[in-house]
Amino acid sequence: MKKTLLIVLFISSAFLCFGAQSTMPPASETSENTSGITVVIDPGHGGGEWGASAGNIQEKNINLKIALLVKKKIEASGRNVNVVLTRKDDEYVKVQDRAGMANSRKADFFVCIHSDNLPQEKIKGHAVYYFYSPFPAQGQGELVVKWDDVQKKHMARSEKAAEAISKYLSASLIPELKGAASGTNDVLPLASRGVRKTRSYCLNGVDMPAVLIECANINNKEDATALKDDKVINSIAYHIKEGILAYLRVK
Amino acid sequence: MMNKKLFLIIIALLVAGLALFFVFKKTAVKRDAKSVDRALMLYSDGDSRVPVDIYFADTETEKFLVYKAEIFETKRVENGIKQSLLILFSPPPQGYVTYIPEGSSVREVFMDPNGICYVDLHGSITANFKGGTSAESHAVYAIVDTIMKNFPKVNGVRFLIDGKEAETLAGHIKIDGILRAD
Numbered sequence: 530m531k532k533t534l535l536i537v538l539f540i541s542s543a544f545l546c547f548g549a550q551s552t553m554p555p556a557s558e559t560s561e562n563t564s565g566i567t568v569v570i571d572p573g574h575g576g577g578e579w580g581a582s583a584g585n586i587q588e589k590n591i592n593l594k595i596a597l598l599v600k601k602k603i604e605a606s607g608r609n610v611n612v613v614l615t616r617k618d619d620e621y622v623k624v625q626d627r628a629g630m631a632n633s634r635k636a637d638f639f640v641c642i643h644s645d646n647l648p649q650e651k652i653k654g655h656a657v658y659y660f661y662s663p664f665p666a667q668g669q670g671e672l673v674v675k676w677d678d679v680q681k682k683h684m685a686r687s688e689k690a691a692e693a694i695s696k697y698l699s700a701s702l703i704p705e706l707k708g709a710a711s712g713t714n715d716v717l718p719l720a721s722r723g724v725r726k727t728r729s730y731c732l733n734g735v736d737m738p739a740v741l742i743e744c745a746n747i748n749n750k751e752d753a754t755a756l757k758d759d760k761v762i763n764s765i766a767y768h769i770k771e772g773i774l775a776y777l778r779v780k
Numbered sequence: 781m782m783n784k785k786l787f788l789i790i791i792a793l794l795v796a797g798l799a800l801f802f803v804f805k806k807t808a809v810k811r812d813a814k815s816v817d818r819a820l821m822l823y824s825d826g827d828s829r830v831p832v833d834i835y836f837a838d839t840e841t842e843k844f845l846v847y848k849a850e851i852f853e854t855k856r857v858e859n860g861i862k863q864s865l866l867i868l869f870s871p872p873p874q875g876y877v878t879y880i881p882e883g884s885s886v887r888e889v890f891m892d893p894n895g896i897c898y899v900d901l902h903g904s905i906t907a908n909f910k911g912g913t914s915a916e917s918h919a920v921y922a923i924v925d926t927i928m929k930n931f932p933k934v935n936g937v938r939f940l941i942d943g944k945e946a947e948t949l950a951g952h953i954k955i956d957g958i959l960r961a962d
């Protein structure tokens with residue numbers, strides 16, 4: 530009798546697990562332990578440094594808006610992830626100080642939030658970058674690490690993280706907006722321009738896995754209009770949060 | 781009577797002047813092949829020309845679109861590079877876009893004995909840059925590719941801004957160290 534009960538329990542839990550694996554589960558709904566983890570969210574530019582600009586759009590303001598929302602959403606996910614922002618308002622912070630904040634806290638993940646302005650008005654959407662330098666990483670396992678190579682040590686994991694965030698940013702999955710006044714529960718963030726690697730100045734010197742998200746091309750009319758819509762900003766922040774949690778779960 | 785005529789002439793001249801000002805202002809950003817040609821001549825050793833590939837970009841994708849141009853033949857590699865960069869830094873021809881902000885210029889180009897080409901950019905490129913990571917990366921490699929794919933003697937490119945080695949072009953891309961074509 531006991532044996533039959535055990536078998537029934539085993540089969541039903543297997544079915545439950547299988548059901549939860551359908552397509553892409555919201556990263557926030559799984560319950561792996563992420564406590565003690567620190568994520569640094571870095572809204573690019575600020576103060577006198579606007580970053581990209583087009584018309585009356587200044588990149589620094591969009592970056593901050595999204596970053597504040599990502600922090601709020603991670604904290605609301607109940608995952609006990611400590612979120613640190615490199616700036617909380619419209620102030621200028623040196624790139625090196627941003628990296629320093631993350632390094633001194635021994636953070637687990639660094640996420641730079643930016644937007645782009647491409648001369649091609651027809652190009653739209655987001656791209657997720659990780660650091661790349663053509664020089665081989667030196668000093669691994671040695672006492673002295675050439676500082677320019679420090680982010681290179683984390684290249685493989687940064688690439689994995691960029692893929693997770695790009696995947697979630699491209700997904701149509703916004704349960705948070707279900708039942709919203711507008712009735713829209715499926716606002717796609719923006720088109721995807723994929724995962725890329727580059728000699729990023731913003732990720733240089735960050736001693737942990739790190740990615741930089743270019744959320745949109747503000748020179749594209751549709752992207753520029755979308756960025757003025759709080760629903761879209763909310764959707765971008767939601768998907769970035771999902772990508773971060775998904776990466777932290779599997780890293 | 782005389783005064784009225786004079787007044788009308790002055791008004792007419794003012795209107796014509798204003799009209800000319802706006803016409804020139806509008807065409808100022810257009811490509812002026814003749815003035816680019818005159819600038820190229822400063823770095824030439826004669827009248828014969830050689831083909832070069834200039835790395836402008838496609839108008840609809842982020843991909844580079846090579847513009848087939850000609851520079852004047854010269855014995856000095858530096859002068860050939862200067863001519864090519866003059867074309868890259870001028871407004872692109874129709875059907876092409878550029879990642880280099882308008883009004884940017886090259887201060888100097890020189891080679892070291894190891895084949896490293898130093899490109900000293902005017903600081904205005906940093907101030908005028910409106911793009912992010914993608915745009916800045918493309919701007920950097922438009923310069924590197926235009927140099928390295930046309931001048932095989934060049935073994936790498938190093939950037940200076942206003943005569944000093946710079947860490948970044950405009951805040952997104954690291955440009956210190958040696959850069960090579962993709």
Ligand SMILES: [Zn+2]
Pocket residue numbers: 573574580581588643644911912913952
């Ligand atoms: Zn930026």
